Amino acid sequence: DIQMTQSPASLSASLEEIVTITCQASQNIGNWLAWYQQKPGKSPQLLIYGTTSLADGVPSRFSGSRSGTQYSLKISRLQVEDIGIYYCQQASSTPLTFGSGTKLEIK
């Protein structure tokens, strides 16, 4: 199975700050990487797919990138509504696997 190692586990940042979350894949997954945001008490919502493509309705302050087998989610100017837990997911092969999550809070 492909392991997705996500970091950091938690993150506290100030409004308008740049935030970066990373996921390291245990093997090559190409661009088969998605990011989800889960707000308290809600189901996960798709943010980014195919490593860099924004899902419908997602603000442009969110972006995704890749360097080898390391994938990053960047929030360019943190807003209050961005608090929640962020997960990466690889879709290169089954079993599909998720990262362990990054809890994002406002400082």
Added chain:
Amino acid sequence: QVQLKETGPGLVQPTQTLSITCTVSGFSLTSYYMQWVRQTPGKGLEWMGFIRSGGSTEYNSEFKSRLSISRDTSKNQVFLKMNSLKTEDTGVYYCARSKFITTVAPFDYWGQGVMVTVSS
């Protein structure tokens, strides 16, 4: 608009069978993959399996032979059945739709989830 809603028991006894129904609207089950994902305190988000638009299934081997996914296209429903439940199976169970017709992931629509507690 696209909607997914899970219904199922809140409490299941150990060794018993879990049955959850996902009722969808706004799209056809014959056009999209449908997924089951659970979220447990012990393992976080776990992909359980899917049923393809054509009706075939694939499961996470983690669940071995305990899991079964099926559907009734006439009722716009997808079903999850998992037997031999253990306390570690306690968590929230979600159904989700694959965004693209031809690929397994990502998942663009999720149900609200159903909380399942396994306890005697």
